[in-house]
Amino acid sequence: MTKVKTLVLPVKGKPAKSEAEETTVSVGNGGEWHQTATGSQPALTTNQGLPISDNQNSLRANPKGPTLLEDFILREKITHFDHERIPERIVHARGTGVHGFFELTQSLEKYTTAKVLTEVGVQTPLFTRFSTVAGGSGSSDTPRDVRGFAVKFYTKEGNWDLVGNNIPVFFIQDAIKFPDLVHAVKMEPDRGFPQAGTAHDTFWDFISLTPEAMHMVMWIMSDRTLPRSLRMIEGFGVHSFRLLNAAGESTFVKFHWRPKLGLQATIWDETVKIAGADPDFHRRDMFEAISAGDFPEWEFSVQLFTQEEADAFPFDHLDATKLIPEELVPLQVIGRMVLNRWPNNFFAETEQVAFCPSHVVPGIDFSNDPLLQGRLFSYLDTQLSRLGSPNFNQIPINAPKCPFANQQRDGQMQMAQPTGRVAYEPNTLAADSPREQAKTGFRSVAIDESGTKARIRAESFADHYSQARQFYISLTTYEQAHLASALVFELSKLEHPHIRVAMLGHLRHIEESLAQRVASGLGIDDLPQAPPAAVAVQNLDPSPALQLIGNMKDMLEGRVIGVLIADGSDATSIDAVKKAVAAAGAKLKFVAAKIGDAKLTNGSLLKVDGQLAGTPSVMFDAVAIILSDETATLLAKEATAIDFVRDAFGHLKAIGVDKGGEALLKTAGIEQDAGVITIGNLDSFIAAAKTRQWDREASVRELA
Ligand code: HDE
Numbered sequence: 047m048t049k050v051k052t053l054v055l056p057v058k059g060k061p062a063k064s065e066a067e068e069t070t071v072s073v074g075n076g077g078e079w080h081q082t083a084t085g086s087q088p089a090l091t092t093n094q095g096l097p098i099s100d101n102q103n104s105l106r107a108n109p110k111g112p113t114l115l116e117d118f119i120l121r122e123k124i125t126h127f128d129h130e131r132i133p134e135r136i137v138h139a140r141g142t143g144v145h146g147f148f149e150l151t152q153s154l155e156k157y158t159t160a161k162v163l164t165e166v167g168v169q170t171p172l173f174t175r176f177s178t179v180a181g182g183s184g185s186s187d188t189p190r191d192v193r194g195f196a197v198k199f200y201t202k203e204g205n206w207d208l209v210g211n212n213i214p215v216f217f218i219q220d221a222i223k224f225p226d227l228v229h230a231v232k233m234e235p236d237r238g239f240p241q242a243g244t245a246h247d248t249f250w251d252f253i254s255l256t257p258e259a260m261h262m263v264m265w266i267m268s269d270r271t272l273p274r275s276l277r278m279i280e281g282f283g284v285h286s287f288r289l290l291n292a293a294g295e296s297t298f299v300k301f302h303w304r305p306k307l308g309l310q311a312t313i314w315d316e317t318v319k320i321a322g323a324d325p326d327f328h329r330r331d332m333f334e335a336i337s338a339g340d341f342p343e344w345e346f347s348v349q350l351f352t353q354e355e356a357d358a359f360p361f362d363h364l365d366a367t368k369l370i371p372e373e374l375v376p377l378q379v380i381g382r383m384v385l386n387r388w389p390n391n392f393f394a395e396t397e398q399v400a401f402c403p404s405h406v407v408p409g410i411d412f413s414n415d416p417l418l419q420g421r422l423f424s425y426l427d428t429q430l431s432r433l434g435s436p437n438f439n440q441i442p443i444n445a446p447k448c449p450f451a452n453q454q455r456d457g458q459m460q461m462a463q464p465t466g467r468v469a470y471e472p473n474t475l476a477a478d479s480p481r482e483q484a485k486t487g488f489r490s491v492a493i494d495e496s497g498t499k500a501r502i503r504a505e506s507f508a509d510h511y512s513q514a515r516q517f518y519i520s521l522t523t524y525e526q527a528h529l530a531s532a533l534v535f536e537l538s539k540l541e542h543p544h545i546r547v548a549m550l551g552h553l554r555h556i557e558e559s560l561a562q563r564v565a566s567g568l569g570i571d572d573l574p575q576a577p578p579a580a581v582a583v584q585n586l587d588p589s590p591a592l593q594l595i596g597n598m599k600d601m602l603e604g605r606v607i608g609v610l611i612a613d614g615s616d617a618t619s620i621d622a623v624k625k626a627v628a629a630a631g632a633k634l635k636f637v638a639a640k641i642g643d644a645k646l647t648n649g650s651l652l653k654v655d656g657q658l659a660g661t662p663s664v665m666f667d668a669v670a671i672i673l674s675d676e677t678a679t680l681l682a683k684e685a686t687a688i689d690f691v692r693d694a695f696g697h698l699k700a701i702g703v704d705k706g707g708e709a710l711l712k713t714a715g716i717e718q719d720a721g722v723i724t725i726g727n728l729d730s731f732i733a734a735a736k737t738r739q740w741d742r743e744a745s746v747r748e749l750a
Contacts, residue, residue, distance in 0.1 A: 092122055132397070133432050134183040137228055138194040140242075141177035142187075142276060142329045143396035144336060146385035148172050148199055148346065154380060157297045157350060158289035159486075160409030162201040163380070171200045171447060174385060175399055176276045176328070180231050181242025183397075186325035188317050189242040190271045190532065195281030195303060196401040197383070200447040203486075207405040208301055209425070213270060214282035216366040217259040219507050221420015226252060245539040254548035257510040257577070258367050260556060264517045267532040269525060269594050272317045274310035274667070276328045277335060277342035277604055280597075285418040286363045288411040288491050289350075296491040298351050298363065298413065300370060302377055303344040308599030312664075313738075314532065315747075316697040319664045327665075333388060338633075340604065341386040347377035360584060361513065362506035366417040368513055372591040395443045400429040408488045435459040451480040511555040512584035518557050520588040522595045524740045527749035530560055534567030534750045547574045555579055567750035600736040602632035607735060608666035610637050610658070610690055610707075612681065614674035617646035619704055619725050623670055626728045632735075637661045639684060647674075658686045663694040668735030670725055673706030682713040691716060696746045700734035719745070 089097045098119060105117035113120065135141075147169040154163040162170050177194035178185065193212040198205055217227055230252035233239050240246050244266065253259050265271075273279045281303030288296045312320065320327050335342060349370055351363075361368040389395035402425035403418065412418055429438050435458040438444055455469050468476035518526065533553070537546045546568060553561035554576040565573055590596050607627050611620065627634045635655040638644050643651035655661070663669050671691060673681065681687035691714045694701050702725040703711060711718065721739030723731040743749065 092119055093126070132434065135177075135432065136428060137179050138177035138196075139183040140181050140185050140187070141175045141183075141194065141396055142332050143173060143175040143389055143392075143399060144332060144385040145171070145173050145387035145389065145395075146341070146383055148197075148381055148383050150381040152378070152380040154289065154348070154350075155291075157291050157299070158409035159292050160201075160206075160289070160407050161203055162199055162206060162407060163289075163409065170202075172383065173198045173200075173395065173399055173443060174383070175396060175401070176279075176332075178242060180244070185242040186321040187328035188272070188312070188320050188325075190244065190266065190314075190317070191242065192266060192271060193273060193276065193279055195279065197281075197303075198399065198401060198405075198444075201407050202448050203407040204448060204450070205405045205444075205446050206407045206410065207401045207403060208283050209401045209403045209421075210281050210283045210301070210303075212273070212279040212281055213262065213265045214284060214300075214302075214369040215261050215265065215513075216284055216417060217253075217262045218256065218417065219258050219365050219367055219503065220416045221424070223256070224417075224420065224424070227256075245536040247540050247542050247545060250537065250540055250545045250549060251542070254545050254552065257552060257579075258507070260510050260552050261367050261514040261517065263552075264514045264529065264556070267529045267536070268517075268521065269311035269528050270309075272311045272314060273328070274312050275307075275331045275604065277332065278305050278307050278310040280304055280309065281344065282369075284366055285415040286356075286413040287406075287418075288413055290409050290411055290489065290491050294492065296411070296493075298353070298356060300349040300363075300375075302347040302349070303383065304347060304377075304379075306343040306345070307604040308601065309594050309597040310605075310667075311594055313697045314528065314535070316664050316693070319662065319693065323660075323662050323664055332385075335604070336385065336388045341384050342604070343385075344383045345379050346381040346383060347379045349375040349377060351375050360586070361509060362504065364413055364415045364504075365507045366415055367507075367510070371516075371586075371589040373587070373589055389443075394441075398433060398438075398441050399443045400425075400433060400438050400441075402426050402429065406488070408486060411489075411491045437461065453480070508580040509584065511552075511579060512586055514556045515583060516586040516589060517592055518560055520590060520592040522593055522740075524743060525593065525595055526560070527743075530563040530567065530750035533560075533564045537564070537568055546570070548577075550574055551576045555583055563750045595740070598737065600733075602627070602630035602667075602732065602736055604631075605667035605735075606633045606635060606665065607668050607670065608635050608637050608656075608661070608663060609670045609672060610681075610687065610710075611644050611646075611652065611654070611672050612638050612674070612677035613645045614677055615644060615646055615652075615672045615706075616674075616704060617648040617650055619672050620646060620652065622728055623672070623702070623725065626732050630732050630736075632667070635661070635666070637690070639681065639687070658684070658690065662686070663690045663699070664697065666694070666699070668700040668702075668731075669694045670702035670731070671707030671710055672702075672704050672725060673710060675706055675709065678706035678709040678713075681710055688714045695722075695742070698738040698740060698742050698746075700731060700737075700739065702728075702731040702735075717745075 090101055091097050104120040105114045107114060149169050150163060150166050153166050174197045178189060178191045179194060180191055181189055195212050196209045198207050218224065230248045231244055233241055234246065234248050253263060283301035286298045286300055289299050290296050324330060356363050363370060404422040404426060430436060437457050437459050440461045453469050453471050455464065466476055468479050473479060537549055540546055550561050550565050551574045553564055554573060561573055609623060624634060636652060637656045637658055638654040639658045641654050641657045644654055646652055687710060691711055695716050701722045703722060704725050719742055721734050721742055723734055725731060
């Protein structure tokens with residue numbers, strides 16, 4: 047065995063050692079490397095604490111002989127590895143979690159006793175997990191899908207889980223339909239595909255037979271399901287909940303999260319390309335924002351209303367396929383959420399976090415929404431199978447941060463060691479054992495229930511099309527075109543034409559012109575009969591609050607601008623862009639055909655952040671092309687450079703150009719429009735970069 051000297055590798059949590067500090071590395075007979083502890087690092091041990099002398103070789107009968115069963119170190123290591131995975135979530139398997147806090151700015155004392163909603167200024171720690179719904183845990187971040195928005199508040203009175211989505215309504219009205227919905231959307235059971243997508247027969251077959259889903263269908267076919275960033279989505283508790291005050295009076299409430307950065311969506315073609323360019327696009331975006339100290343923030347709002355007000359709504363608020371338009375019940379901002387700490391360990395926290403809508407605190411209660419009622423059962427049940435034990439509440443990410451105590455005992459993976467002989471209540475033997483809290487404990491709202499037991503749906507749930515129509519007519523014309531095209535895309539993928547026809551029938555109830563657009567996009571000349579509607583479709587007023595474009599903010603904070611450069615790019619222009627982009631609060635990344643440094647006109651070296659082939663323009667919100675005439679000619683022969691500008695143009699992004707940039711655009715066959723701006727005109731470029739060039743769209747693609 048030869049002894050050689052080498053530098054110590056940096057150990058997590060410790061700074062890299064100075065060059066002078068060395069450790070001994072041995073080269074074994076087979077030529078492999080061993081790193082020997084010097085005393086400053088912790089010893090590598092088995093799970094029983096036994097120090098391990100050799101982590102590279104298993105125990106063999108002889109150097110070329112069989113491995114011995116006796117090797118308990120090998121067996122322990124491999125066995126643990128074999129059991130590393132737990133079942134992924136049935137839905138919402140792919141998620142990104144972040145720690146943060148909630149701060150109340152306006153007390154709801156009049157309505158609730160919940161401390162988290164009454165103690166102004168108090169910061170309540172929380173953990174938020176964003177997710178896609180249909181895809182597996184290893185699927186890409188950007189399919190067309192609903193985003194889960196689940197928040198666990200660690201309040202002084204126990205954990206409160208607000209397990210919502212980025213869409214305020216849901217597909218179905220009754221929990222009993224959920225397994226069918228999920229089976230229909232997930233990959234088809236005989237073939238194991240498609241992964242993470244709705245554009246397949248089983249999904250649309252089920253939907254076409256489920257008129258109550260039509261409102262949600264409008265939302266999922268809109269650009270809401272193509273978020274630019276998880277920092278730029280809204281969150282909704284969806285169901286009506288109840289608040290309960292000290293006098294025992296109850297008020298209905300809906301919860302809303304609104305991102306400070308406004309809403310942003312990507313263009314469908316861009317979304318598809320992002321999935322290839324960076325399947326972790328959203329997770330990475332969140333990770334980078336948190337690492338850079340750009341902590342995303344949301345306003346927390348409530349819609350409050352009484353039973354009497356609810357009775358006057360033109361829909362039933364207990365029906366999760368309906369929303370309460372803001373014009374009817376305005377939003378009141380009562381607090382904010384800031385996400386500011388990435389988890390230490392993905393599995394321990396993001397994977398093991400267990401949300402349950404049944405986790406509420408005193409002063410918050412449930413409504414009779416039948417979907418919510420079913421959820422109250424499902425989540426606890428699924429955690430038992432996913433985390434393997436009723437003691438999942440002891441996993442640090444799930445444990446309340448306030449004291450908790452009861453007489454539940456034992457079970458697999460019990461970590462606590464309750465003492466004493468008393469494990470029941472009431473008792474006289476342990477004066478200090480936990481007792482009921484008659485005054486401050488959780489109480490259900492006292493409601494009179496009467497009627498006939500039956501499997502039945504309330505008549506007030508029968509209107510399936512009015513709010514779907516309201517959503518569609520509230521959108522801007524650009525969004526309507528995207529929605530129609532999304533329907534054409536999805537329905538065009540079906541093998542069974544009768545499902546397409548059935549969907550067109552539903553669309554006729556929503557808006558005749560939408561049905562016609564989609565039919566024409568699908569090459570269908572004659573519209574089918576609309577199916578019978580249980581009740582007449584109401585012509586509800588448009589609600590601008592439902593728009594996505596209307597909720598975008600013309601700002602650059604939180605966004606990224608990509609600049610295509612090369613050796614010989616103009617130093618003065620680049621310097622000016624750097625300053626202007628920094629002043630606007632955006633990030634700037636330089637892309638070039640070669641990674642390393644680019645030598646600018648003044649001889650200075652500029653670090654390149656991304657190589658062209660791996661950093662397409664879909665990664666950016668706006669781009670600039672700053673090239674010398676010579677490099678513009680060279681890049682004209684580079685397909686990735688042409689794609690860079692063509693995609694930026696096609697995805698309606700502002701493009702800043704110098705003369706070289708203009709030349710590249712010309713080679714790419716792009717006719718300049720108002721969104722292509724001379725880089726010397728920096729203010730105009732920055733202004734244009736804050737939004738998409740919606741008017742350009744008609745010139746780059748035919749939308750349904
Ligand atoms: Fe879920 N849902 N869901 N869901 N849901 C789950 O729980 C379920 C529904 C939502 O980041 C599961 O722990 C039923 C509506 C989010 O860990 C499961 C019904 C809304 C998450 C489950 C619904 C949601 C889940 C799968 C109809 C928006 C991810 C794994 C009655 C308000 C939470 C798990 C996380 C996860 C059941 C409908 C949101 C199986 C039965 C409506 C954000 O328990």
